[in-house]
Amino acid sequence: MDAWSGLAFGFGNALTITNLGWALLGCFLGTAIGVLPGIGPALTIALLLPITFQVSATGAFILFCGVFYGAMYGGSTTSILLNTPGESGSIITALEGAKMARNGRAGPALVTAAVGSFIAGTIGTLGLSFLGPIVVELALKLGPAEYFSLMVLCFVTVSAVLGGSALRGLASLGLGLLIGLVGIDLQTGQPRLTFGIPELLDGIDVVLVAVALFAVGETLYLAWRHMEGKQEVREVGRLMMTKEDWKRSTGPWFRGALLGFPFGVMPAGGTEMPTMLSYYAERKLSKHPEEFGTTGAIEGVAGPEAANNAAAAGVLVPMLTLGLPTSATAAIMLSAFQSYGIQPGPLLFTSQGELVWTLIASLYIANIMLVVLNLPLVGLWARILKIPTPQLYAGILVFATIGTYGISNSVVDLMLLYGIGIIAMFMRRFEFPQAPVVIGMILGPMAEQAMRQALTISQGDWTTFVTRPVSLSILLLALLGLVGPRLWALAARRS
């Protein structure tokens, strides 16, 4: 299916009552969890994974993508009204947005964030619709050796290139790979890294790890550093932008979208980098640089919010076309494909064309739903922010129990959950990133399989990874990503 016929088919399917219902539910849930500090889309989708037992794959993925997009919208509300980012892509929004709110301009900040998210989300989804089939075309030419190299590149970018420190990123990745190894080796039937515990023979569940990292670890960390005190939620005020606001927002919206999308597409994942770049670009370009960091500049909200949403759409490109997750949320969605027995990768567009195009069409619909949900209903979301912290975290841990014990009815799993949660608490304190753990755990076994396939084809010849030109260039890119920043720093120090 090419993009046009795919979209035509997809919209036909997505506009049924059931699928619209899933999209609406996803958008609603996504916005709510995006607004709530402490829970993000990765955790929510992990907790929703049990529905894969009951719901069709199409319905489940429409729901998941609604959550994924919705969290991006909701995150900005928290950043603006509470000055605490609801999720990582909204950190930059908090810089200017909270200052605007303090000056009684929360309304325009919320509007520019929502409209910018809509424009960028739509541009990003357009990018996905038309770029996706092209990437698939190319990807079908890749063999296992190239795939293995691509995964190595993905490992390097998500752990070593982004974030504060390559060493700490790689340590997180290593932990994820290690967790992924636990259980029976599928090719030889040998138990690996099970320490003789029979419960570990089936491996460690991805839901358990995600919940431990994002719910238990986070809650433990917050208790460790807990201080009594109330947060102040700013008033929303009038939801109107002046003519001047519109004029000042338009440029940043489009620039942010064009900046964010490529970052999402590249296996560099993450929304932090494009939002930051958009922020600096807008500060440079603005005719009102004096408002940045003082009274709050609307460009500093419009640009990063657009970049954030476009990047989120971009992340779906490698996820759907190559089966490569570049964020924790994408990794968990990938594991949902596996639980349906669907092999993610370039064949997805052909073997599951129906699912993929319905999903993409739903993304357009979700964007429209979200802008409607977020503007008139912003008062409702502001009220969600008033849920008191004690009951919020107590509730999060109830759902953590459901996500693990509820599925397996095993106390061993619960102990494992709390054990990994304690590790996650210390990871948080020592600033080890969490996303590489999830990505390593899900992508690791796939990488091992690709490596073995490649070596079977080459009859055990290891040079296959470096004699095939595409594979070699990808590996060189990975090497560059690993040592490049260091060489750069060294060169900068010398001059």
Add this chain to the structure above:
Amino acid sequence: MTGTTGEPGTMPGPADAPVPDARMRAALRRSDLVVGGLVLLLGLLCLWQAAIIPTTPLYAQVGPKFTPYLVGGMVCVVGAGLTLSAWRGGWSHTLPEVAEAPPTNWRALGLLGAGLVANLALIDTLGFVFAATAQFVLVAAAFGSRHPLRDFGIGLAVTFGAYLAFDKLLGVNIGAGILEGIL
């Protein structure tokens, strides 16, 4: 979604954090050294587990041991690197969040820990609803709630609602416990 939902009111980005004094820096360096050592230990653990995987004589190309050796080796190298970096002064003292952090809240951590333990101890016998409610009350208390009775009510409503939703809508039994047969 990762590590960004800091304490109330913390400003993200390069904040002008107070500079830790020499004594604090030494303590932070020691804690970094422990972390580096633990990562190294994790790598060794992986290598040991890799070594005891029985090999099947049938398999020629890449056996089950190869990847565990590779990952274990990588983690060891990273752990050694972290230890070295800690030896040279560590990284904790450069983190603004550490410098601004309030002192350890033992009361909150203790109550939260008690909540987790209560859940573990009760869930097999009393079932999900009551174990999770006990946990709810303790966790809420950890974060400063002073109304245990009200929390008990809220907790019961939340857990019971969740139980019904999972049991009736999704057909997933999340641990009936003493409710077995009543519903």
